[in-house]
Amino acid sequence: MGTQSNRCAECDVRDMGLCGAADRDDLSALSSIGRRRALAAGQVLTWAGDDNVLCANVVSGILKVTASTANGREQIVGLVFAGDFVGQLFEETSSLTVTALVDSDLCVYPRERFERVMAEASSIERMLLRRTLASLNDARERMLTLGKRGAQERVAGFLLDLVDRTAVRTVDGSISIDVPVSRGDMADFLGLTIETVSRQLTRLKVLGAITLARGGRSILITDRAALEPLANPE
Amino acid sequence: MGTQSNRCAECDVRDMGLCGAADRDDLSALSSIGRRRALAAGQVLTWAGDDNVLCANVVSGILKVTASTANGREQIVGLVFAGDFVGQLFEETSSLTVTALVDSDLCVYPRERFERVMAEASSIERMLLRRTLASLNDARERMLTLGKRGAQERVAGFLLDLVDRTAVRTVDGSISIDVPVSRGDMADFLGLTIETVSRQLTRLKVLGAITLARGGRSILITDRAALEPLANPE
């Protein structure tokens, strides 16, 4: 390890994200500048304010991207999953902090070299454009949530999003989901406080829509139909 | 008129935005599918939920891009100025409504044809990628505002942004800015209500940081230094 003996061909995300769209030549160009890197839960990849020297593809795990105000309040502005790309291309200094939420593996590139490779690799450029447009749509949907939705709608909507992303259907009609983040991260993501998130979850529990387990980290959706109108009330 | 007799070469935004980066061949390809279109203030270019058939470059004017919840609450998720591109590429149906805030001129393209032209025009693709990345950064900064900042910070910050974008310095130290939107739009943009925005503005007036004129549509920044800490408190 340490070298790029991990060729892209045997990468877990070979068919996902940027790499999935790259043709053979472009992929080998990418592969020559990438380095594998493991990040433990809680470790930071990039600090806001630092020189913006790297970007990466996520091979496994989940990262959070946070923005923060001058006086230290934090907002999660994006979650990054396996196959996703993370980094602020074309910016000299980074305004965002990127942190691993769970143990994660990345394929890290020097930002400027990545940009130069990409300029010659139109298949990669095209894919990145598509993904960036998709991220922009996500961001806009979340702006709507942060600007106009109440706490109950935010929490219920978040659970439904999680279901669509990582659902594990169980024997009876219920759906089990693992919440990959702490209550604090959930609150930062939703623009709420820990306490409000917790209260909304117990409200949902009392309503019979969900049950909590494993110290709140595992949620069983017992009545999805009840959740929908709470997330999107008439 | 009605034809593309308005060739790109004589366009007001020839050197801005997408067109500014396009090389000669790419530009003529683009020019052959674009049509000029004027939009009066208040007119809608695209409705959320409709088939997503077009995209455009803004030649002059200002548009707002809004997202809305099922029960009708609206959030402005972006403002589009001269030289900017607007439209949701690669989406079959649009989730956003685009409305002119002031009389505007656009260069409108059929979305799918634009995508096909772009696929052959890497200079355009590259420029669009850069702009989309910049929009994403904007969106994330705004998520921080919507999630974590108070009303005073939002309003003061909005004014400072306007100053940086469209300042008209006057004789004494003061700075005059035209607010291009109604109080209602300002509120939608900031995730507040009309009344809260109005109250914050009069608060700034009482503090001596600004004075209002023209029914609130023109704002004189009399003490920018006082505004900064209100927008970004320690």
Place this chain on the structure above:
DNA sequence: GTCGCCGCTTGATCGCTGTCAAAGCCGCTG
């Protein structure tokens, strides 16, 4: 097993912002 820590939950209270309502201001029309 038991202790201690950390994250989650629950409770009480406060303040900000939204809501509802009315009045003011300005430009426009006739």
Place this chain on the structure above:
DNA sequence: CAGCGGCTTTGACAGCGATCAAGCGGCGAC
């Protein structure tokens, strides 16, 4: 010039979510 209508401002009040402060519970260390 008078009257009207839309936008803005101001006021009173209520509600939601933040804040402050205990409890609770699970998990690991010893």
